[in-house]
């Protein structure tokens with residue numbers, strides 16, 4: 001193994017941008033489709049993998065929502081989450097903040113409680129059996145309307161002990177953060193933090209809206225921030241983290257190739273940037289693979305990789321004491 005790969009493997013990390021539905025590997029999708037008698041348009045695991053060719057965010061989302069339809073029982077959501085936590089262990093992820101999309105499931109008749117209880121139970125086991133700490137972030141699908149998001153927030157009100165924040169994902173263009181200003185305001189009044197996908201395909205104006213209207217603690221993706229100098233200054237001064245997903249950006253054609261990714265530029269400017277996997281089953285790798293491909297294409301040094309790992313803990317929703325413990329662990333790898 002090359003020295004840099006070995007270093008990345010040993011580096012303690014937090015993952016802050018992972019959609020649990022996006023960790024559904026073709027093998028599990030196939031198995032669940034048989035068990036639950038849900039038809040999927042593929043005859044084999046190989047056929048599923050071959051279908052994973054995307055030319056933008058929407059072409060991915062269409063397949064991603066179709067795949068999620070095999071998830072029916074609480075056990076299915078448990079197994080999905082547990083499989084991801086085992087990958088965390090392999091990738092030396094010590095802390096993870098997991099997104100899930102309740103509306104993907106409730107809108108096809110799955111009870112809100114089944115989904116959250118299955119995911120939560122696996123996260124508790126992840127702490128007890130694997131030593132991985134975690135938080136859960138409930139995302140609203142932005143292509144659906146405000147009323148649907150309000151209904152979802154209402155359903156979450158008896159589970160507030162299991163959720164740290166609300167987020168915003170799905171088709172970005174045409175669905176600006178402003179559409180959900182009132183829902184996010186209500187979520188905050190319930191004690192929840194906020195994050196939002198912005199500036200993945202959408203313009204810098206969407207990042208401004210996420211900050212000014214949704215009062216987000218972090219921006220998910222945010223790679224288009226570089227197009228707006230005043231925005232970059234704000235993100236640096238206010239230390240607002242970006243959760244960047246390099247392999248996702250290549251697979252969804254946000255950048256043509258990894259050598260053109262702006263990750264290193266953002267890091268060099270002093271933004272709190274982090275490396276994450278987004279939808280690892282669909283985009284060709286878990287967090288270490290994202291670190292490796294970014295490091296190799298952009299010639300990131302060990303110091304820059306360690307800074308990225310420290311950023312991941314600093315940008316997380318854990319306590320300051322815990323952040324210090326994890327950052328010290330990162331320093332020890334240098």
Ligand code: HPA
Pocket residue numbers: 019022057169170171172197200248278279
């Ligand atoms: O990268 C993403 N962007 C928006 N929505 C998503 N849902 C899963 N992954 C993504």
Ligand SMILES: [Zn+2]
Pocket residue numbers: 017019169197220278
């Ligand atoms: Zn995402």
